[in-house]
């Protein structure tokens with residue numbers, strides 16, 4: 597397959613590029629370094645620095661002999677994306693290129709405007725460029741489990757059969773996001789569903805939970821190929837953040853009661869899911885939706901797990917409940933269906949003591965570069 601990865605410099609984008617390249621696909625990555633720029637702007641530097649995309653592609657070629665072509669530009673810019681799609685003519689498009697942080701989207705008016713115009717702008721341009729240049733290509737779009745919120749009923753996989761006054765119809769499962777970022781993902785889903793119905797596009801929308809981890813099959817032997825690893829409150833995901841807090845001797849920041857429950861997955865499983873989605877494309881006029889998670893945890897469960905495994909690695913880990921800066925339920929029902937990807941062949945890598953210990957060991961290696969002031973700053977909404 598000719599695979600175009602939008603957002604190929606990101607936490608998920610770069611590992612995905614290497615994974616598809618290792619499987620023999622022709623891969624091109626696109627990025628405008630928005631994430632690196634926002635990290636600089638908000639002083640949210642990562643645990644270690646990562647080479648730029650051109651350098652990463654060179655290093656990957658040294659190891660694998662495979663080419664990954666690199667395109668730097670803003671996907672909100674129609675002229676850029678138009679010529680990119682015209683030249684590359686992808687079979688599969690993996691769309692990661694968004695502002696992915698809930699706290700960033702709630703930080704200021706400027707941050708909210710950037711999130712809205714960037715996220716909706718990229719998704720709109722991707723659909724229009726597909727129509728122009730590759731209407732039969734398969735778009736795999738990263739959504740989030742956060743689109744559903746925390747309803748008091750089971751969360752189905754994308755769709756809900758509704759019976760009303762003796763009649764019934766299948767609709768998109770109701771969405772009630774908890775941040776502006778998550779709301780842009782809801783808008784993306786609506787936009788895609790409209791164009792699937794109207795133009796017969798082929799789309800898979802992956803409702804992904806928070807991802808954790810560093811290692812993949814492709815990066816274990818060279819740290820220069822590791823993904824960017826954020827540990828700050830704005831761009832870090834909770835398991836990665838707690839590991840860094842544990843290593844830094846910073847009390848784990850549990851928000852309020854800590855009963856907030858979400859579905860999580862290992863970075864290795866994101867790669868498996870993307871490959872399975874690409875190998876099992878949606879038909880023309882079909883939107884497939886999968887809930888992409890392998891297990892659910894409350895924040896308290898994660899904190900306890902990090903504390904226990906941290907102890908095995910010589911860390912004295914304290915857990916501290918702090919006032920919740922977010923508007924969210926701290927105790928709630930949570931039961932999301934997630935059988936679709938398992939049925940396609942996903943073999944989960946669970947959060948075992950060993951898996952957590954591996955991440956802890958890597959973070960210990962970079963302990964001296966942790967800046968305590970970046971860990972928590974209390975972005976409120």
Ligand SMILES: NC(=O)c1ccc[n+]([C@@H]2O[C@H](COP(=O)([O-])OP(=O)(O)OC[C@H]3O[C@@H](n4cnc5c(N)ncnc54)[C@H](O)[C@@H]3O)[C@@H](O)[C@H]2O)c1
Nearest residue numbers: 603606607608627628629630631671693694696738806807
């Ligand atoms: N990481 C997670 O836990 C997680 C969970 C659920 C969903 N997601 C979704 O997966 C996707 C990837 O997440 P991530 O953690 O890798 O984020 P990331 O910020 O590390 O990667 C996104 C990349 O897209 C690029 N980008 C953004 N706007 C762009 C534009 N206009 N033009 C070109 N490039 C642009 C950024 O520079 C960045 O490198 C996001 O859409 C995110 O919402 C991530």
